[in-house]
Amino acid sequence: MNNIIMLPIIIPFFMGTLLILFAKKHLTQRILSSITAVGLTIVSIYIAWLVYEEGPLSIGLGGWEAPFGIAIVADNLAAFMVVLTSIVSATCLFFAFTTIDKRRERYYFYPLFFYLVTGVNGAFLTGDLFNLFVFFEVMLLASYALMVTGSTKFQLRETFKYAVINAFSSMLFLVAIAYVYGILGTVNFAHMAERVAEVEQTGVLQVVAILLFLVFATKGALFPLYFWLPHSYVGPPTAVTALFGGLLTKVGVYCIIRMYTLVFTFDISFTHHTIMLVLGGLTMLLGVLGAVAQFDYKRILSFHIISQIGYMIMGIGLNTALALAGAIYFLAHNMIVKTGLILMSGATEKITGTTDLKKMGGLLKTHPVLAWSFLILGLSIAGIPPLSGFFGKFPLIVAAAEESSYFLVFLSLFVGMLTLFSMIKIFMNVYWGAPQHTKEQATLSITPTLLAASPLVILTIILGLFAEPFFAYTEVIAEDLLNPSVYIQSVLKE
């Protein structure tokens, strides 16, 4: 019965391999990959429901029970993340059908796409530090290849940077695993959590905690380790950028949530309050300042990815039930809305052929649906009620006020304002103003492209209008995170 939680890893892996065989047949690839994406969404929603009803599911692979075997665990948080992953990846896939060029399709776009999803789902579901490393590498190798396909000068250079930075941080991850194994004698999350309480060398554990934080912060683009992100995300086609923006950095955030609520909770005032709150605040501020300075559609959105990671880290750093629930709600909202916004930039690029704000204008008259969808998503990310962004930020700000971190309250409101400013800057330059596009471009129909991105627009409205049940769900997740004994028991079966 528990075997079902293997499906989100096995289905994309198997389909990715199968699609290599059909690499030169566009139609077959498209049909097979759409079936897979929809199937994956259904399976992951079923798993999330199952976990919600019956508590965390876990299996030890090959009959080797944890802590000796490799554990795959789906608790509420992991299952929720898998659902979000499958929704985001399905929309990106449907969007790719209409925007990606034939050459990329021939060069294994779909197999790499599904390998990326395999890695992301694996990273969410694994219950073992070393397996996390392996799934990271699966995900990263697929992302390198997706990023460089097309091989323009810009892409090659940025991918090399991205690959070297990530390879280096993976080596640091391996070093951290070595320390963890040396100190605790186990790499299983649940077992680690038990051993941390027994071992009395908090000094060495502190070093490991910071080393792991460094690794996840690099993957999650946290201050001061975000410098690789804005450039490397601009090179590849929009469907790929949206997929990266929606998934990759969020895996880093998920790992921080997992490790710092389950294992490294022995010195919260240092790791959470000092380091995470300061870095979270700086990430928010510097990300949004970077965005304000830009005049390129995709680059503004890339900088906003960084700034919103800061909010999530702030929620984890506060470490109260409300803050964690807010952080998870914000994570869900951000995965949906960020992907949506980047897809909108792709739709605009499809019409005008550029991402430079100064070369666009007046799209509101010729493509009203596109403009209004963008406005909805843009207002949502800036945190205007009744859209989902407001209900993500509000609990975080309340939690910060409760912990009397008034500077953070001020900072997050200020960053929200700057976010609104840059969204309005995009809206004014691209959709308002004098038209700068030709007649052919004005009559170009992008209905299929918009249709592919529409689930995300609808989801942000639903998440906003029906925030109560969703927030109740994230509160359940936050409760689970603050009581790790449920997770530990389901893995170790004691």
Place this chain on the structure above:
Amino acid sequence: MEILMFIAIGVLFAVGTYFILCRSLLKVIIGILLISHGAHMLLLTMAGLRQGVPPLVDLSGSEATDPLPQAMILTAIVISFGITAFLVVLAYRTYRVNKTEDLDKLRGSDDE
């Protein structure tokens, strides 16, 4: 034995760091490779070195060497092999397209 291993790991990390800071694409890749081997050796050493017993519990009873780090570095070596292969191909393509492998000269192409 452990001391010797730790010295070797230190040397690998130091040389790897030096290579990563070089301007040549290939040297950066060699740096990544050396650091990854340092990390593999660290993983093996941190788990405790033992001489003369195989990592098989049934054959040697309680005297067995811990098999888990060996399984882990085997996986890690394969992964680092894959990453290195990818990086080498990427560096080759970069060289073919840009006609240089000097990282400084890659900077400032038409899009900035």
